[in-house]
Amino acid sequence: MKNQPSGPVLGTRALNRATLDRQLLLRRSPRSAREAVAHLVGLQAQNVKPPYYALAARLDGFAPEQLSRLMADREVVRIVTLRSTIHTHTAADALTLRPLVQPARSRELTAFRKGLAGVDLDRLAALARDLVEAEPRTMAGLREALRAEWPDADPQSLAVAARCTLPLVQVTPRGLWGRSGQVALTTAEHWLGRPAEQAPAAEATDAAVLRYLAAFGPASVRDMQTWAGLTRLGTAFERLRPRLLTFRDETGTEVFDLPDAPRPDPATPAPPRFLPEFDNLLLSHADRTRVVPPEHRGRAWRGNQAHRTLLVDGFLAGVWKLTEDALVVETFAPPGGTAAERAAILEEGERMLTALHPGERYDIRFGTVVAPAGR
Numbered sequence: 001m002k003n004q005p006s007g008p009v010l011g012t013r014a015l016n017r018a019t020l021d022r023q024l025l026l027r028r029s030p031r032s033a034r035e036a037v038a039h040l041v042g043l044q045a046q047n048v049k050p051p052y053y054a055l056a057a058r059l060d061g062f063a064p065e066q067l068s069r070l071m072a073d074r075e076v077v078r079i080v081t082l083r084s085t086i087h088t089h090t091a092a093d094a095l096t097l098r099p100l101v102q103p104a105r106s107r108e109l110t111a112f113r114k115g116l117a118g119v120d121l122d123r124l125a126a127l128a129r130d131l132v133e134a135e136p137r138t139m140a141g142l143r144e145a146l147r148a149e150w151p152d153a154d155p156q157s158l159a160v161a162a163r164c165t166l167p168l169v170q171v172t173p174r175g176l177w178g179r180s181g182q183v184a185l186t187t188a189e190h191w192l193g194r195p196a197e198q199a200p201a202a203e204a205t206d207a208a209v210l211r212y213l214a215a216f217g218p219a220s221v222r223d224m225q226t227w228a229g230l231t232r233l234g235t236a237f238e239r240l241r242p243r244l245l246t247f248r249d250e251t252g253t254e255v256f257d258l259p260d261a262p263r264p265d266p267a268t269p270a271p272p273r274f275l276p277e278f279d280n281l282l283l284s285h286a287d288r289t290r291v292v293p294p295e296h297r298g299r300a301w302r303g304n305q306a307h308r309t310l311l312v313d314g315f316l317a318g319v320w321k322l323t324e325d326a327l328v329v330e331t332f333a334p335p336g337g338t339a340a341e342r343a344a345i346l347e348e349g350e351r352m353l354t355a356l357h358p359g360e361r362y363d364i365r366f367g368t369v370v371a372p373a374g375r
Contacts, residue, residue: 041215095195118150146158217261326363
């Protein structure tokens with residue numbers, strides 16, 4: 001029989017408060033936008049606006065121009081990294097994290113083997129690099145250029161292969177607040193003017209473990225694997241074990257943590273927070289019960305689309321959306337919960353609207369309770 005992990009037990013609320021603290025969601029942080037993006041090891045950016053809403057929920061005095069300016073100045077970029085999804089990362093992280101998660105990107109190509117029959121992937125990567133570094137290319141443009149070289153291959157598979165083998169960033173104006181622009185791609189090295197940093201594999205993995213725990217811990221090996229989209233990270237945790245503390249969650253799973261990381265009292269108040277769709281808080285653990293109560297599992301999703309989410313007392317409690325004239329809040333419990341909760345939600349909603357939509361007029365309305373999405 002396998003030995004059960006030893007160590008003190010951290011209950012769900014203890015894990016919740018520790019994670020919220022590290023996610024800058026217990027109290028607003030005075031950090032700059034760049035410092036926050038670095039501390040959080042990137043922001044999920046499948047859509048353009050989520051990184052702005054993510055920082056508005058976390059930073060004191062945040063204005064969207066702060067992140068937009070960083071992007072325009074190439075201090076942060078949009079690039080496919082963790083879980084093979086687009087993230088907003090600092091320039092330094094774009095150059096270090098992408099090599100770390102490259103094995104997951106390479107595995108994606110197995111689904112496109114049929115369409116890539118007879119294609120030399122090394123040659124494809126070299127040609128694609130030349131193409132996007134000559135001028136940023138859309139996926140359609142890249143597809144057509146590669147098709148001229150491999151007319152018998154599947155065009156979409158060719159473009160996907162380029163995206164999987166190269167660290168492609170989305171160039172501005174894509175991603176700027178209040179601006180529009182189609183997705184155009186070039187390499188991170190070309191856009192940032194310096195090469196990727198290739199640390200030894202073990203050293204890079206260990207550094208990533210420590211940063212993950214600083215932003216999402218305490219956490220298990222499976223939690224980090226979920227966050228990164230990687231496998232076989234247990235070896236790194238074992239290397240680091242002498243430098244870490246170990247606990248158990250309520251199911252007996254071993255969780256690791258940094259010795260000096262904050263672990264607040266479980267009774268610490270957690271104000272309401274409006275989070276964007278796909279916020280990493282809800283996606284970065286194998287066991288999401290530290291934020292998502294079991295009875296609300298799947299209620300932040302509709303098919304493959306995520307709702308914007310509301311936290312009350314630190315846990316998922318509803319979803320929200322912006323219409324032309326209103327911020328509509330749909331809570332899972334009776335609208336707004338207690339009078340005090342309702343007042344706190346209204347206050348937080350007004351603060352979010354002021355930060356991101358100054359000068360625009362929105363009512364705040366409580367909608368009907370969302371039915372379970374079956375996910």
